[in-house]
Amino acid sequence: MTKEDVKKIVLNIIGEIAPDEDLTQVKSGLRLRDQLELDSMDFLDIVMELRKKYGIEVPEDDYSRLESLDSCGEYLHPKFMQKGVALA
Amino acid sequence: MERTTGSIDGNHYETVIIGAGMSGLAAGIRLAYFGKNVLILERHNAAGGLNSFYSFQGRKYDVGLHAMTNFVRSGTKGTPLGKVLRQLRLERESFDLSEQKGSRIIFPGVELQFNNDFELFESEVIRAFPHEKDNFAKLIELIRSFNEVALDNEETSARVEIAKIIKDPLLIDMILLPLMYYGSAQENDMDFSQFVVMFKSLFFEGFARPFEGVRQIIRVLLKRYKELGGQRKMKCGVKQIILDKDQVKALELDNGDTITADKVISSAGLVETLRMCSDHPTTTGNDNIGRISCMETTTVLNKEPSEFGWEDTILFFSDQAKAEYACPKNLVDPRSGVVCLPNNYQYGEGRTLEEGFLRITALANFDKWTQLPEEEYQASKKEWHQVLLDKALHLLGTKTIQDVQPHVITTDIFTPRTIKKYTGHLAGALYGAPHKTRDGRTPIKDLFICGTDQGFLGIVGAMLSGISMANLHILQPSS
Numbered sequence: 001m002t003k004e005d006v007k008k009i010v011l012n013i014i015g016e017i018a019p020d021e022d023l024t025q026v027k028s029g030l031r032l033r034d035q036l037e038l039d040s041m042d043f044l045d046i047v048m049e050l051r052k053k054y055g056i057e058v059p060e061d062d063y064s065r066l067e068s069l070d071s072c073g074e075y076l077h078p079k080f081m082q083k084g085v086a087l088a
Numbered sequence: 089m090e091r092t093t094g095s096i097d098g099n100h101y102e103t104v105i106i107g108a109g110m111s112g113l114a115a116g117i118r119l120a121y122f123g124k125n126v127l128i129l130e131r132h133n134a135a136g137g138l139n140s141f142y143s144f145q146g147r148k149y150d151v152g153l154h155a156m157t158n159f160v161r162s163g164t165k166g167t168p169l170g171k172v173l174r175q176l177r178l179e180r181e182s183f184d185l186s187e188q189k190g191s192r193i194i195f196p197g198v199e200l201q202f203n204n205d206f207e208l209f210e211s212e213v214i215r216a217f218p219h220e221k222d223n224f225a226k227l228i229e230l231i232r233s234f235n236e237v238a239l240d241n242e243e244t245s246a247r248v249e250i251a252k253i254i255k256d257p258l259l260i261d262m263i264l265l266p267l268m269y270y271g272s273a274q275e276n277d278m279d280f281s282q283f284v285v286m287f288k289s290l291f292f293e294g295f296a297r298p299f300e301g302v303r304q305i306i307r308v309l310l311k312r313y314k315e316l317g318g319q320r321k322m323k324c325g326v327k328q329i330i331l332d333k334d335q336v337k338a339l340e341l342d343n344g345d346t347i348t349a350d351k352v353i354s355s356a357g358l359v360e361t362l363r364m365c366s367d368h369p370t371t372t373g374n375d376n377i378g379r380i381s382c383m384e385t386t387t388v389l390n391k392e393p394s395e396f397g398w399e400d401t402i403l404f405f406s407d408q409a410k411a412e413y414a415c416p417k418n419l420v421d422p423r424s425g426v427v428c429l430p431n432n433y434q435y436g437e438g439r440t441l442e443e444g445f446l447r448i449t450a451l452a453n454f455d456k457w458t459q460l461p462e463e464e465y466q467a468s469k470k471e472w473h474q475v476l477l478d479k480a481l482h483l484l485g486t487k488t489i490q491d492v493q494p495h496v497i498t499t500d501i502f503t504p505r506t507i508k509k510y511t512g513h514l515a516g517a518l519y520g521a522p523h524k525t526r527d528g529r530t531p532i533k534d535l536f537i538c539g540t541d542q543g544f545l546g547i548v549g550a551m552l553s554g555i556s557m558a559n560l561h562i563l564q565p566s567s
Contacts, residue, residue, distance in 0.1 A: 018174055020165070037165035041175060041555075044564055048122055060564070 001080055003073035009080075010072045013049045017042055028069035050076070055083055092127075092321045097345035101127045101319075103562055104339060104347065106326050107355035109137020109511075110547055111539035113309040115353050115554030117176050120318035122563055127349075128318065131325030131342070131512065136306045137355065138511050138518070138540070139547055147443075149386055149500055150301040151510065154428040154447065155402055157270060157289040158548035159185060159204060159296035167293060168548045175555045182308045186433040188295035188401035193262050194483060195406050200262055204294030217259045227253045231292075236284035237544070237552075239527040239560075246283035247276075261411045266290060266404040268413045269426050269449070271545035273378045273519035275414035281526075285545055295401060297433045299441075305547065325512075326356075329365045329535065336534050353557055355539035357513050358521050358530070365532065378517025379415040381504035383452040385473040388497045389444030393429045396492065398446075398484045403427040405483055416453050420472045425450035427480045443497065448476040454504035454516040469501045519545070528557040536561045 007028055014036070015023055021036045032038055043063060050056040056079045058066065065075035103119050105112045108130035119126040134140050139152035158168045162180060173180055190203040198216050202209035210228075214221050227250065235241075246264065254260050264278070267286035272278035278286070298304035313320065328340040329352065338348050354361040359373030393399075406412070406424040413424065428447040431440070460468060478489060486492060504516030513520060524543035528536040538557040539550055 016177070020163070020170070020174075020180075039166065039171070041171060041559065044559060045175070048563060052122055 003077045006076050006080055007069045007073045010046065010069060013046055017045045026069065031067045033067065054080065056080065092319050095345065096321060096347055100348045101125050103351045103353060104129060104349040105353045107137055107539065108135040108320060109355050109539060110139055110550035111554035112355040113313055114176060114551035115538055115558040116318045117309065117313050117316060118555055118558040119562060120313060120316035124562065126318050128320040129324050129326055130322050132510065133323050135310055136302060139302050140510065141301060141303045144500055145498065147388065151502065153302040153547060154426065155188060155295035155297055156185065156548065157293065157295060157546040159187060159294045168552050172548055172551045172555065176312060178308065178312060184298045184304055185296035186299060186435045189399060189432045189434060191295065191402040192400055193266055193404045195258065195262055196409055202291060206292050209291050217256055220254055220256050220259055223254050231284050231287050234284045236281045241281040241526065243523065244280040246278045246280045249280045258409050265406055265411045265413065265424065269404060271519055273380055273517065274522045275379055282543060282545065285549065289546055297430060299435050299439055326364055331366050331532060334531065334533050336532060351534045351562055353536045353538050358525055358537050358541035360512060360514055361537060362530065376521045376523050377514045378520050378522055379515065380518050381452055381454045381507060381516040382449050382518055383420050383472060383503050384447060384449045385476050385499060385501045387446040387477060387499050389446065389495045390497050391444050391495050392440060393431050393444050393446065396486055398429055399432060400429060401432040403483055413451065416451055418453065419456045419468055420450050420452045422450050422475050422479055427483060446480060448480045450476055452504050457503045457505050469503060473499060473501050528561060
């Protein structure tokens, strides 16, 4: 499990939440909100899907850590490692 | 099995939702999707609440839905319809929406056309009210920049706010009338946030209808809820919410069963829900019972409306420059209302409804209707049906009823009494209580309100209400 894997996981989740968004051009260093039409309901869903699929908790105070794919990788990677999530 | 038929006595649920209308079903889908043990209770045998349908003499009639507001075309993002589809993980195509042909607001001596392209309405306003051109632009700017869905907006009068910008009282009434008819629980006014919600949903966005009517949407929601493992019990109302101080201890059901829940979301209405609570007197909320109720008549025809030259989708009308939107003194007030022709949507090649439908809605007095003895009730229904039909034909440009009468297959009529029966709303209040609980909270800490009395409006609004309340109070605990 690498940070790149984590980014892929997040991107897949966004694909499920917002199937009408084109994700092929998303730049991992830029804020997701600036590249995609995502609102606070969608960000809540990213958090909810992380919990549902991987048992990973993101407290409300940390939502801002999910602003870009890079920051998602940084913030979520240790959580995934701790959970011992293995990629099939 | 999603539709519980066995006994649920003694069961415990993470969340119980009261009411299988649009908001309750949407809340249920959210909760079931995220693995909550959720039960929806519905007193009737049909889902949909105010927006439902029924069969009578082999014909299916829609209740509620004239038009689904909030329609936007595929690819338009950041609007309520898109949010609902995303949140419920539904395909846009599943609702099978077709756009309106065109609608009108008709007042004495002046009319405004509109369709799903805002430019038409804008140009109509400028044509009919050239002296208000700049002011109307200012109003539009205010509406565009206003965050109407913020849950902490203060309640203010739309009439007062609009009058600060628009000077011509006729234009104010012409803008307000359709918005009030499609969602105001207050007489002759609405809350400004509600006004913005409605303005965007009717004029910026627009009208659409599933080819099969409201049952298409209900079917999609029920299927989604079922495949996610949500449970639902029909013909099972809540008799009493048993409290322990400011907490829900248990729910006593109509059949005598008792169940428990961590949290309860009710779409039964604010006052209605509080009155279910064991320690609340039956007078709770007496000052917050809606007075807006209506009568609706449906005339079924053996011809398409366009064959009579009727091309409109929806007509909003007022006989008076100062439109009246209030509980009438008589059984019905025919001076203003809505005419709806469900055939007049762009369903596409080869898709025409089997029969022609002409629906007419006007405000009605709940007390007067419920006081009538049965025989007089039936006679009054027929009498007012005729009054409203004459009115609609006049507006549609048909000179005599004789042109239409031979083509009438059947008619059906509902009154405030019917609304009370199907929605449980006190006084048959079409849009619930005049004062809403925007954040869905009640004095009881694990009891929340969604739907009409939370205050998002229309079918899309109702779904968004259920979603928002499920998110805010169940899925995203603020602790």
